[in-house]
Amino acid sequence: xxxxxxxxxxxxxxxxxxxxxxxxxxxxxxxxxxxxxxxxxxxxxxxxxxxxxxxxxxxxxxxxxxxxxxxxxxxxxxxxxxxxxxxxxxxxxxxxxxxxxxxxxxxxxxxxxxxxxxxxxxxxxxxxxxxxxxxxxxxxxxxxxxxxxxxxxxxxxxxxxxxxxxxx
Amino acid sequence: xxxxxxxxxxxxxxxxxxxxxxxxxxxxxxxxxxxxxxxxxxxxxxxxxxxxxxxxxxxxxxxxxxxxxxxxxxxxxxxxxxxxxxxxxxxxxxxxxxxxxxxxxxxxxxxxxxxxxxxxxxxxxxxxxxxxxxxxxxxxxxxxxxxxxxxxxxxxxxxxxxxxxxxx
Numbered sequence: 547x548x549x550x551x552x553x554x555x556x557x558x559x560x561x562x563x564x565x566x567x568x569x570x571x572x573x574x575x576x577x578x579x580x581x582x583x584x585x586x587x588x589x590x591x592x593x594x595x596x597x598x599x600x601x602x603x604x605x606x607x608x609x610x611x612x613x614x615x616x617x618x619x620x621x622x623x624x625x626x627x628x629x630x631x632x633x634x635x636x637x638x639x640x641x642x643x644x645x646x647x648x649x650x651x652x653x654x655x656x657x658x659x660x661x662x663x664x665x666x667x668x669x670x671x672x673x674x675x676x677x678x679x680x681x682x683x684x685x686x687x688x689x690x691x692x693x694x695x696x697x698x699x700x701x702x703x704x705x706x707x708x709x710x711x712x713x714x
Numbered sequence: 715x716x717x718x719x720x721x722x723x724x725x726x727x728x729x730x731x732x733x734x735x736x737x738x739x740x741x742x743x744x745x746x747x748x749x750x751x752x753x754x755x756x757x758x759x760x761x762x763x764x765x766x767x768x769x770x771x772x773x774x775x776x777x778x779x780x781x782x783x784x785x786x787x788x789x790x791x792x793x794x795x796x797x798x799x800x801x802x803x804x805x806x807x808x809x810x811x812x813x814x815x816x817x818x819x820x821x822x823x824x825x826x827x828x829x830x831x832x833x834x835x836x837x838x839x840x841x842x843x844x845x846x847x848x849x850x851x852x853x854x855x856x857x858x859x860x861x862x863x864x865x866x867x868x869x870x871x872x873x874x875x876x877x878x879x880x881x882x
Contacts, residue, residue, distance in 0.1 A: 552726045554725070557720070557722070595800050598800055600863075632764030643775075674813060
């Protein structure tokens with residue numbers, strides 16, 4: 547069996563421009579917040595964007611380039627009231643392979659730049675891939691919130707995740 | 715600007731066991747087909763699986779290890795009646811970075827092995843990451859089928875994608 551660790555090398559295909567240049571970066575895409583992100587492919591890949599604009603939502607895969615070192619396998623996610631959970635039960639960027647994944651609305655394409663709602667990454671995050679989010683494959687009507695449902699103040703937490711303005 | 719291609723090295727964290735050992739492999743997860751896949755993490759990562767079982771669906775990210783060479787930026791997807799589309803408007807495994815992404819139902823965890831519905835990959839596909847599919851972040855009620863909606867025989871095509879048994 548193919549049971550040994552192997553190294554795999556990928557090459558960045560572009561970058562993501564966001565307003566997050568300094569100390570603040572939200573934890574997940576915040577649809578209701580104003581502002582946009584731009585997903586920019588290097589020129590040699592731009593021909594592959596044809597027909598993408600027919601999709602309302604896309605997956606953006608990127609390299610969480612500011613992650614450093616060996617991640618812990620047990621983490622304390624933000625907003626989770628100190629609860630400890632397994633790393634793979636979280637979307638924390640510090641992972642054995644720090645590949646970030648966001649589902650974002652594709653608002654329009656301008657000069658081969660994908661204009662999307664805000665993505666929760668630092669400006670100039672290296673891009674690995676773009677894929678269409680396809681209704682029947684990716685939309686799971688009976689999805690749940692997992693362990694988040696057990697967190698005290700869960701409804702408040704969901705408002706944070708959804709980026710809904712609310713009073714504390 | 716961070717506008718140069720960079721190489722990034724990842725390390726496989728496990729592998730995916732499926733029944734697809736020879737010439738047949740479906741194109742996308744087929745929920746209604748019988749059979750299961752097993753997502754197996756190497757022992758040093760298994761502690762990170764705690765709490766994952768609270769989620770109904772997970773993302774599985776893997777390396778499409780049987781892809782070879784330079785992908786074309788324009789492709790002719792299966793079932794698309796010969797239509798040519800941009801590579802990034804498709805889920806084709808042959809991509810600049812052949813990172814595969816599937817949303818699958820997590821049926822149960824047995825001895826640190828994730829038992830899921832079938833995943834459309836070759837047996838022993840190298841695993842890169844596992845993430846929870848979180849209701850509010852990943853479930854897009856108004857997602858569409860993009861260019862697939864323009865394909866002649868679109869409803870028939872969707873039945874294929876969904877894995878629904880039907881008469882031709």
